Amino acid sequence: MWSGGKDSALALARAREAGLDVQTLLTFYDAGSGRIRFHATPIDLIREQAAATGVPNLVAVGTAWSEMEAALRGELDGLRAAGCAGVVLGDIH
Secondary structure, X not given: OOOOOHHHHHHHHHHHHOOOOOOEEEEEEEOOOOEEOOOOOEHHHHHHHHHHHOOXXXXXXXXXXXXXXXXXXXXXXXXXXXXXXXXXXXXXX
């Protein structure tokens, strides 16, 4: 789970230090504004951050707040179906 903030960056660094093979960053943003909730970071900057991490995949999901829970469940189900073994959370929200 990637918000683009310090907590997410620290979680990614610790996951890698622990030997985890991080293949995907998952982020949700407000579809209306094109910005990450809480940080208000533009999604284009999140895409640049993701590329800089070297993690091969970024899944960026634009939602309305009312759709957030269903979108999260859907994305997690999709990751599970694709063989994802776990999720690292660095976003305290």
